[in-house]
Amino acid sequence: MTGKHGLMRELSRNKTMFLMIAPTLIFFIVFSYVPMVGIYYAFTKFDFEGGLFGSEFIGFENFRFLFESGLLWNLTKNTVLYNLAFLIIGNVMQLVCAIFLSQLPGKLFKKSAQSVMFLPYFLSWVLVGAFVFNLFSDLGVVNTVLKQLGMQPYDFYIQTAPWKYIIVFFSVWKGLGYGTVIYLAAIMSISDELYEAARIDGANIFQQIRRITLPLLKPTFILLILFSLGGILKGQFDLFYQIIGSNGMLYDATDIIDTYVFRSLTVNFDIGMGTAAGLYQSFFGFILIMSVNTIIKKTREDYALF
Amino acid sequence: MRMKAEPATRVFNLVGYALLIVISLLCLIPFWLIVAGSFTDELEIVSDGFKLFPVTVSFEAYKSVFQTPEQIIRAYGVTIGVTAVGSALGLLLTSMAGYVLSRKDFTYRNPLSFFIYFTTLFSGGLIPWYIMMTKHLGLKDSYWAMILPPLISAWNIILMKNFMKSIPDSIVESAKIDGAGDFRIYRQLILPLSTPGLATIGLFLALGYWNDWFNANVFITDDGKYPLQFLLYKILSSAAVLQTDNGAYLAANIVPPTETLKMAVAVVATGPIILLYPFVQRYFVKGLTIGAVKG
Numbered sequence: 001m002t003g004k005h006g007l008m009r010e011l012s013r014n015k016t017m018f019l020m021i022a023p024t025l026i027f028f029i030v031f032s033y034v035p036m037v038g039i040y041y042a043f044t045k046f047d048f049e050g051g052l053f054g055s056e057f058i059g060f061e062n063f064r065f066l067f068e069s070g071l072l073w074n075l076t077k078n079t080v081l082y083n084l085a086f087l088i089i090g091n092v093m094q095l096v097c098a099i100f101l102s103q104l105p106g107k108l109f110k111k112s113a114q115s116v117m118f119l120p121y122f123l124s125w126v127l128v129g130a131f132v133f134n135l136f137s138d139l140g141v142v143n144t145v146l147k148q149l150g151m152q153p154y155d156f157y158i159q160t161a162p163w164k165y166i167i168v169f170f171s172v173w174k175g176l177g178y179g180t181v182i183y184l185a186a187i188m189s190i191s192d193e194l195y196e197a198a199r200i201d202g203a204n205i206f207q208q209i210r211r212i213t214l215p216l217l218k219p220t221f222i223l224l225i226l227f228s229l230g231g232i233l234k235g236q237f238d239l240f241y242q243i244i245g246s247n248g249m250l251y252d253a254t255d256i257i258d259t260y261v262f263r264s265l266t267v268n269f270d271i272g273m274g275t276a277a278g279l280y281q282s283f284f285g286f287i288l289i290m291s292v293n294t295i296i297k298k299t300r301e302d303y304a305l306f
Numbered sequence: 307m308r309m310k311a312e313p314a315t316r317v318f319n320l321v322g323y324a325l326l327i328v329i330s331l332l333c334l335i336p337f338w339l340i341v342a343g344s345f346t347d348e349l350e351i352v353s354d355g356f357k358l359f360p361v362t363v364s365f366e367a368y369k370s371v372f373q374t375p376e377q378i379i380r381a382y383g384v385t386i387g388v389t390a391v392g393s394a395l396g397l398l399l400t401s402m403a404g405y406v407l408s409r410k411d412f413t414y415r416n417p418l419s420f421f422i423y424f425t426t427l428f429s430g431g432l433i434p435w436y437i438m439m440t441k442h443l444g445l446k447d448s449y450w451a452m453i454l455p456p457l458i459s460a461w462n463i464i465l466m467k468n469f470m471k472s473i474p475d476s477i478v479e480s481a482k483i484d485g486a487g488d489f490r491i492y493r494q495l496i497l498p499l500s501t502p503g504l505a506t507i508g509l510f511l512a513l514g515y516w517n518d519w520f521n522a523n524v525f526i527t528d529d530g531k532y533p534l535q536f537l538l539y540k541i542l543s544s545a546a547v548l549q550t551d552n553g554a555y556l557a558a559n560i561v562p563p564t565e566t567l568k569m570a571v572a573v574v575a576t577g578p579i580i581l582l583y584p585f586v587q588r589y590f591v592k593g594l595t596i597g598a599v600k601g
Contacts, residue, residue, distance in 0.1 A: 010413055016488040017406045021418065024403040027458045030443075031435065032425035038434020051441075097329065100322035109323070115587060116330040122579055124517035126539045130572040131336040133542055134343055134356050139565060141339060144355035173332065178594065185595040204314035238520065245543065261432050266524065271433055278431025286428045306423060 042279045046271035055272070062276035071260070072280065076233070079256040079281075083232045086171045091225060093172055094179030099213060101180065102187045103205065114184075118177030128170055129242035136166070160253035163244065167254065171239055179224075186220045187213060223303055226296060230289035233281050237262065257281045337580075343569035344368070351565045367563040367570035377537065378574060384449070385534040389515040392453045396511045399458050401504060404466025405492045410475060419467070426460045436524060451525035452533060456514045462507050465593070469503030470496055506593025509586050516579065538575045542568050 011018055037052070042062055044055035066072040097117065101110050120128075135141050136156040143153040156162060190213065198208045235256035244254045246267070257277055264274025289305075297304040339356065344367050346360035371378060406412060407419050429435070445451040473496060481491045497504070522536035532540065563570070 014412065014488070017409070017412055020402040020489065020492070021406040023399050024422065024458055024463065025418070027399070027454075028422055028425050028460075031438065031454070032429060035430040035434040035438045036428075038430050038437055041434060041437075097326065100326055104319055104322045104326075109326075113326045113330050115584070116333050118587060118590070119580075119583060120333055121590075122513060122517075122583055123576060124519060124535045124538075126517075126519050126535045126542070127340075127572055127576055129539065130340060130542055130568065134336070134339050134569065139351055139355040141356045141358060144357050147355070176329070176333075181591050181594045204312060205318045206314055242539075258432075265433050265436055271437075275431060275433045278433060282429055282431055289427055306420065 038275065039279050041271055042276040044272050046275075048269075058272075062272050063280065066273065066276060066280070072277070074252070075255060075257045075260050075277065078254065079235045079258075080232055082167065082171075082256065083228070083235070085168045086175075086236075087225065087228045087232075089168060090172045090175050090179060091221065091228075093176055095183050095217065095221065097176065097180045098183035098187055099209060101184055102213075103209070114177070114180070117180060120174045120176070121178045123174075125238035125242040128174065128239070129245075132166065132170070132243050136162075157247055158249050160250050163250055163254055167239065167243055170243060171236065174239075182224070183217065183220070186217055190216050219300065219303075223296070223300075226292050227305075230292035231285065233257065233285040233288065235259070340569050340572050340576075344566055344573050346566055348563045348566050356565075364563075364566070367566035370563050370567055371570050371574060378534075378571070380530060381532050381534045381537040384452075384531060385516060388449060388452045388518075388533060389512050392457060392515045393508055393511040395453070396457045396462075397504060397508045400462045400466050400507060400511075401497065401500065402492065403458070403463045404470055405496055407463065407467045408470035408473075409478065409488075411478075419464075422460050422463055439525065446525055447528045447531060448525070449531065452515075452518065452521045455521050456511065456518060462510065466500075466503060466507060470500055473499050502589075502592060505589045509589050510593065513579075534575045538571055541571050 040052060041055070043057055043059055045058050045061070046055045063072075101114055104110060133140070137143075138153065138155065138157075140156075142156075146153055154162075194212050195208055198212060203211065235258035237256075237258040240254060240256055240259050241262070244250050244259075246263075257280075261274045261278045261281075264270045264277065268274075293305050339358070342358070342360050343351070343356050345363050345365065346357070347362035347364040348366060350357075350360060350362050403422070407415055407422075409415065439451060439455075440446045445454070477495055477499075478491055481495055486494070517535055518533065519535040519539050522531075522533050523539070526532060526536065529540075
């Protein structure tokens with residue numbers, strides 16, 4: 001029996017099943033697979049008249065320019081370093097909060113704290129932009145306080161230094177509740193008997209956390225970190241765009257691959273260059289996630305992605 | 307039976323309460339600032355800037371928003387419409403795909419899962435996708451440009467699939483023996499048993515649609531089709547000031563609210579989420595803990 005014959009038989013036998021999944025498959029073909037053809041733009045000097053195959057083919061020129069101008073290095077550096085900061089600070093904060101939430105007495109307090117911490121996750125990034133405006137614009141709260149203290153107002157829009165911290169703060173702030181819930185679930189799955197036994201042996205709460213909670217959470221922690229490392233080239237466009245916007249003064253310290261690609265499309269109309277940067281991100285991102293998956297597969301097969 | 311707290315526990319509790327209180331405050335203060343800002347007198351902001359505790363309370367910003375509410379109401383309508391259609395359609399397609407991929411007797415389960423999953427690993431990037439949407443599908447300034455992109459996500463399908471996998475096989479098998487078709491099994495057996503999963507994914511979808519501004523940013527130029535978040539973004543960045551009745555203010559020799567208006571619009575645009583939050587929060591928590599088990 002040939003493969004094709006088998007497929008046709010499958011199709012007719014499971015017609016309903018294929019019909020049910022068909023819209024989803026078409027969706028991914030149209031919005032994910034067919035656009036992959038557009039990767040070709042990365043190798044062209046795009047002109048709007050020519051379209052996809054009418055534009056001049058220039059090989060790796062776009063990549064060479066991105067690389068030699070130092071742009072690619074700066075974008076990669078910013079993307080990776082910001083993501084590392086989000087990842088490490090975020091996960092540690094989430095872990096710490098989850099441990100406290102699981103051990104502290106006072107149900108009502110913990111419930112309220114958890115609800116409040118989860119709230120930012122539900123808000124749009126546009127609202128975060130409103131917070132930033134309210135806090136850091138020249139009429140912002142920070143400057144009001146500085147003036148009240150008799151100090152010079154600070155012009156945030158021309159200084160790169162504070163934005164690094166502001167960006168990291170809001171990223172951690174928005175994801176804190178979400179991550180805490182995940183760690184809390186992992187903590188809750190630890191058997192109470194372990195703590196009971198430790199208490200009988202005279203272990204205090206810090207010893208219990210160090211000897212029971214942390215070792216048992218280590219796999220979850222490492223796994224979450226590893227998965228995030230796989231996506232370390234993917235920038236959080238919403239975050240950067242809503243906080244920094246189109247303030248060119250700050251690009252040196254705050255431009256990531258995603259914001260650059262977006263500007264190539266909407267401001268500079270440099271389709272070839274933008275696609276090249278996007279392809280670079282996608283390609284190395286793919287290699288990264290495959291490597292991470294291989295590592296996980298070798299050590300803890302049951303947790304591998306595929 | 308309550309044991310007396312030992313010193314280590316007391317230290318732990320103290321540090322814990324202090325930390326959680328500080329974090330909770332950090333989560334709440336931005337809201338306070340926006341609300342306080344929206345109730346401040348415009349003059350006070352122009353001369354002193356935004357304050358933690360405004361001195362002169364004023365309702366001008368809200369009056370201004372609600373005097374000419376057409377734009378906001380229109381944006382609310384767009385957001386509600388897009389959210390309703392997108393979430394319902396997305397939930398239907400996601401649950402059908404999840405069901406098919408969760409059926410262990412479906413031969414092409416694994417290759418099709420990978421076909422869907424692969425899209426999260428590699429993509430053509432923003433620009434080829436944008437050209438597909440605008441040039442080849444002609445979706446510029448179409449409501450579909452806001453509905454389609456978040457409609458189906460590989461993650462939601464995986465979540466749905468895992469959820470449905472936990473339903474015992476014997477249910478499907480006995481239904482098949484009784485002669486039920488695949489779609490009937492889905493509609494009459496699997497769907498009712500998956501309501502917690504459906505609620506979670508439906509809420510995730512709805513939240514995504516409600517908060518979406520990106521698709522409007524790249525695809526929508528007609529300001530009559532702006533969704534709420536994008537209108538807020540435009541007002542914040544002063545690119546499109548809300549069409550308020552400024553003439554009346556100038557005639558009366560009052561400063562028209564602009565900075566406070568931005569804050570008031572932020573409050574009006576976020577209000578529903580805050581009001582619904584206490585009721586939907588637990589579904590998200592539940593969904594996260596299901597999803598955390600294994601992808």
